[in-house]
Amino acid sequence: MFVLFLLIGVTGCGNNKFQNSNKDLQFDSQNSAKPTYSVALEATYEPFEFRQMKNSKITGFDVELIQAIGKVSGFNVEFHEMRFESILGALKTNNADMAISAISIEDNIKKDVYFSLPYFQTGLVVAVRRDNDTIKGFEDLKGKEIAVQINTASSKEARKIPGARIKEWEEISDIFVELKNGGVDAVINDFPMTAYYINQGNNDLKIVGEVKSVKHFGIAVAKDQTELLQKINKGLKTLKNTGEFVRIYNKWFGQQPPTFLPGNPPKQEDLSSQENLSAKKIILMKKLMNRKHSLCKKLN
Numbered sequence: 001m002f003v004l005f006l007l008i009g010v011t012g013c014g015n016n017k018f019q020n021s022n023k024d025l026q027f028d029s030q031n032s033a034k035p036t037y038s039v040a041l042e043a044t045y046e047p048f049e050f051r052q053m054k055n056s057k058i059t060g061f062d063v064e065l066i067q068a069i070g071k072v073s074g075f076n077v078e079f080h081e082m083r084f085e086s087i088l089g090a091l092k093t094n095n096a097d098m099a100i101s102a103i104s105i106e107d108n109i110k111k112d113v114y115f116s117l118p119y120f121q122t123g124l125v126v127a128v129r130r131d132n133d134t135i136k137g138f139e140d141l142k143g144k145e146i147a148v149q150i151n152t153a154s155s156k157e158a159r160k161i162p163g164a165r166i167k168e169w170e171e172i173s174d175i176f177v178e179l180k181n182g183g184v185d186a187v188i189n190d191f192p193m194t195a196y197y198i199n200q201g202n203n204d205l206k207i208v209g210e211v212k213s214v215k216h217f218g219i220a221v222a223k224d225q226t227e228l229l230q231k232i233n234k235g236l237k238t239l240k241n242t243g244e245f246v247r248i249y250n251k252w253f254g255q256q257p258p259t260f261l262p263g264n265p266p267k268q269e270d271l272s273s274q275e276n277l278s279a280k281k282i283i284l285m286k287k288l289m290n291r292k293h294s295l296c297k298k299l300n
Contacts (some may be wrong), residue, residue, distance in 0.1 A: 037095070102122075
C-alpha cells in the first residue's frame with residue numbers, strides 16, 4: 001500500500017520500482033488522505049481495460065469497477081500498465097498491490113495470490129441473427145455454418161460439432177460481419193466480447209443458449225494484503241446491494257449479470273438439491289391433484 005505523498009516522493013528517485021510501467025493516477029482530490037493502492041493491468045483487452053482513442057485514458061469495465069470499489073471502501077487507485085504475463089509477478093514481488101485484468105480464478109494461481117469474490121462469469125456462447133428462431137444454443141449447431149476466430153477455444157469447440165462447416169477469421173470483428181451478412185448461421189465466441197459487440201449498436205444480433213466452458217474473473221491481491229482483500233470484497237458486496245454493480249455491468253455489456261455476482265457461483269450439488277426439491281414439489285402436487293380427482297368422483 002502506498003500513500004499518495006510517498007508515491008510523489010518515490011517518483012523523483014532514480015530507483016523507482018514502477019519506472020518500466022505506464023502510470024495512470026486516479027484519485028479523489030477532495031480526500032487525498034485516503035490510501036492509494038497500485039493496480040496492475042494490461043490495457044489492451046476491450047471492454048475490460050483499454051485506452052480511449054480520443055485521449056488515451058484507460059477505461060473499461062474492470063477500470064470502472066475498481067474505481068467504484070475504491071469509492072465505497074475508502075481508497076484511491078493508481079493504474080500501472082504492463083504485459084499480462086508480468087502481472088502476477090508484480091504482485092509476488094510487491095511491485096503492485098492488486099491486479100484487475102480479466103484474470104481467471106485458477107487453482108494453480110491461488111498458491112501465489114489471493115482472489116476476491118468472483119465479479120464476472122465468462123465462457124463460450126452462440127450468437128445468431130436476431131430473426132433466427134431455429135438456433136437456440138449449442139445443441140442446434142449440428143450441420144450449420146459457424147464463424148470463429150482462428151486458433152481459439154471457440155475454434156476448438158466448433159470442431160466438436162458433428163457436420164459443422166467452419167469458417168475461421170483472424171479478427172473477431174470479421175466473424176460478426178460474416179454473420180450479419182448471412183455468410184454463416186452462427187458465431188461461437190467469448191461471452192464478454194460478444195455481448196460488448198452487440199451492445200455497441202449491433203442489435204440485429206443476439207446471444208442464445210447457455211454459457212459453455214464457464215470461468216470466473218477475480219481481483220488478485222498480494223499474499224500480504226489481507227486487509228486490502230477484505231476492503232475489496234466489502235466494496236463488491238456494497239456495490240451489489242446498492243445496484244451500482246448492475247448499472248456498471250449493464251453499461252458495458254447491455255444486459256443483467258448473473259444474480260450471484262459479485263459472489264461465488266452456486267455449487268452443482270446446490271443446483272441438484274434445488275432441482276430435486278422442485279421435482280418433489282411436482283410429484284406432491286400431482287398426488288394432491290389425483291386425490292382431489294378421486295374425491296370428486298366419490299362425491300359425484
